[in-house]
Amino acid sequence: MNKIGLALLSLAFLVGAYLSVLHATEVNWTLFLIVFAVGLAGVALARIGSKAAATSTDVLESNLAVVGQSLKNIVKHVSALNKEQETIPTYDMGKEIDGRVLDDLNNFVEARSAITHTYGLQAYAEVMSHYAGGERYLNRVWSASADGYVNEVKDYLERSLEQFQIAKEKLSGLSSPSSDQPG
Secondary structure (H helix, E strand, O other), X not given: OHHHHHHHHHHHHHHHHHHHHHOOOOOOHHHHHHHHHHHHHHHHHHHHHHHHHHOOHHHHHXXXXXXXXXXXXXXXXXXXXXXXXXXXXXXXXXXHHHHHOHHHHHHHHHHOHHHHHHHOHHHHHHHHHHHHHHHHHHHHHHHHHHHOOHHHHHHHHHHHHHXXXXXXXXXXXXXXXXXXXXO
């Protein structure tokens, strides 16, 4: 359905563009509005197809596994960075973050919508507020590292770890799907 919707949208765009330049001073508005309606139908079909694909049971289960594993890895790597921070030069901490944590951060973000589809918006908000805090503090560590602020690197690395640990606990505490779950 997604491909059909995108095809309709593309076709409507091309035909609409053609109709717009067919005559220098006139546009057949009736035909143009029909093509516009076909384009809107294409958008609707594409959105329905995307939502159906994102909420299929297999995709949700897979994405929840990715979210859980990514968060587990993030906590493990940030904890290791926190323990090793005395041996890692301040200016190298940003490179260490990129090398150890970046892939898991990206994987988590790409799969996070599974939390909403499975457990509801409240659960998503509880996990994501702490995840976002941890990510924000980790960004602060990266910036402080680039600027050479040793104390700020130490302080915000600890804060980041704390937020990621809370997010992991919140995620682990989710056990029963929400009644808001789509059917």
